[in-house]
Amino acid sequence: MKGIVYTEYGPPDVLQLKEVEEPTPKDNEVLIRIHAASIVWANLALVRGKPFLVRLAGGGLLNPKHKIPGGDVAGRVESVGRNVKQFQPGDEVFGDLGDDGFGAFAEYVSAPEYALAPKPANMTWEEAAAVPQAAVTALQGLRDKGQIQPGQRILINGASGGNGTFAVQIAKSFGAKVAGVCSTRNVDLVRSIGADQVIDYTQEDFTQSEQRYDLIFDIVANRSVSDYVRVLSPKGVYVACAFSASALFRGPLISMTGSKKVVQLSHSVNQKDLVFMKELIEAGKVKSVIDRRYPLSEVPEAFRYYGEGHAQGKVVITVEHNTK
Ligand SMILES: NC(=O)c1ccc[n+]([C@@H]2O[C@H](COP(=O)([O-])OP(=O)(O)OC[C@H]3O[C@@H](n4cnc5c(N)ncnc54)[C@H](OP(=O)(O)O)[C@@H]3O)[C@@H](O)[C@H]2O)c1
Helix, strand or coil, X not given: CEEEECCCCCCHHHCEEEECCCCCCCCCEEEEEEEEEECCHHHXXXXXXXXXXXXXXXXXXXXXXXXXXXXXXXXXXXXXXXXXCCCCCCCEEEEECCCCCCCCCECEEEEEHHHEEECCCCCCHHHHHCCHHHHHHHXXXXXXXXXXXXXXXXXXXXXXXXXXXXXHHHHHHCCCEEEEEECHHHHHHHHHCCCCEEEXXXXXXXXXXXXCEEEEEECCCCCCHHHXXXXXXXXXXXXXXXXXXXXXXXXXXXXXXXXXXXXXXXXCCCHHHHHHHHHHHHCCCCCCCEEEEEEHHHHHHHHHHHHCCCCCEEEEEECCCCCC
């Protein structure tokens, strides 16, 4: 089969399209014929080998441990291991392979069943592949860490990117009033996915405004945590989705000594949350916003584009099958 392979850390040029062996599913795994995949930030970090922490966290100290990148996937089950209970050949699935060796930028991948869920029936392969990590991260940040409630005033910082476009829609589905922060060219996009208010960060600094928020979900984290805490309501919660040293180290003290909370999010692969997202999607409350689609052969270009940090929604890889 064809797959994108890298054997050293570096810029996107280290990613090469090669002929590789098709995986064989273990007893608890399914073999997926991949139709689409999408890029998440962890893919980029694991290809660069930076920040160095990603190597310590299982990426491989000197060279990449997992040779085929790609976590978010959508495809059809080709075959199943003997202990697989939930899926059978022919099923359409989507999932996040980030805890299970990656491998989505290829024609086939083996994955444990707990990383997968039935694909939303009303989505294309590309739309479904855009969902898993971005949407589940937003869900876990807003619902679990942020304890989102109907009627609350929520701010999404970085509302126009992969995570942000899901976060805006998920927050709306919980009945919140949503303000999305993005640059001028994305104002219409963020409004079109349901934001009640859009703040153009090139014109206005929300951390200096008189408005207060019950929950801030921050996918940019380019400010000190005190800037965000200042615009929280008295019992407000700040959830850093992007890594924030300031939130990580100062957050616990702020949370312990006052009524406001500061949390660093670390999403986890979770089948129940994938199913939750499938149901929201099928209920018409959430859709994927896709910026660009690239074929497997252009994965390095897709990484370069995503790495610029200004995607308008998700960057998706479409996998064509010429054989089999
Ligand atoms: N905690 C976790 O478990 C977890 C999981 C997944 C991802 N993440 C984090 O999420 C981040 C990547 O998110 P993503 O994939 O959604 O990124 P993305 O698709 O690259 O989107 C980034 C968005 O941020 C906007 N942006 C850039 N500068 C901004 C600013 N100053 N103010 C407001 N918006 C700004 C950009 O819009 P403009 O073009 O309009 O500037 C762009 O749409 C990474 O930091 C990653 O670590 C964390």
